[in-house]
Amino acid sequence: MPAFAECALACYLSGKSLPQTSSAMTDTLPDRLSSNPNSPFYNEELLAKDIGVRFKGVEKTNVEEYCISEGWVRLTAGNAKDRHGNPMTVKLKGTVEPYFRNAE
Numbered sequence: 775m776p777a778f779a780e781c782a783l784a785c786y787l788s789g790k791s792l793p794q795t796s797s798a799m800t801d802t803l804p805d806r807l808s809s810n811p812n813s814p815f816y817n818e819e820l821l822a823k824d825i826g827v828r829f830k831g832v833e834k835t836n837v838e839e840y841c842i843s844e845g846w847v848r849l850t851a852g853n854a855k856d857r858h859g860n861p862m863t864v865k866l867k868g869t870v871e872p873y874f875r876n877a878e
Contacts, residue, residue: 803820803825803872803873803874804817804820805841805842805843806839806840806841806842806843807820807821807825807839807840807872808838808839809821809837809838809839810838810839810860813839815839823874823876824874824875824876825872825873825874825875826872826873826874826875827840827847827870827871827872827873828869828870828871828872828873829847829866829868829869829870829871830868830869831869834847834849836849836850837849838850838861838863839863840870840872841870842870842872845867845868845869845870846865846866846867846868846870847865847866847868847870848863848864848865848866849863849864849866850862850863851863851864
């Protein structure tokens with residue numbers, strides 16, 4: 775199944791709207807974003823704009839994925855890799871505040 779179809783299905787099942795790739799997205803960040811190219815929430819154009827994430831008021835530099843509405847971030851766990859060579863991650867719950875770093 776293509777990535778867009780997976781994203782559409784996930785959004786439909788969760789009751790959320792599809793992520794938009796138009797210029798309107800440049801002003802606001804999506805509810806969920808991933809830096810993994812295999813994820814349906816990956817957006818290369820948006821990630822190129824240098825996005826920062828504050829988790830519980832502290833800036834984190836090792837965020838792999840975040841979700842604002844569900845209140846969690848997925849952080850890399852050091853240099854550990856899984857059996858497929860992907861970085862090991864930990865999911866933490868709390869307040870998530872993404873922002874554009876160059877806007878500050």
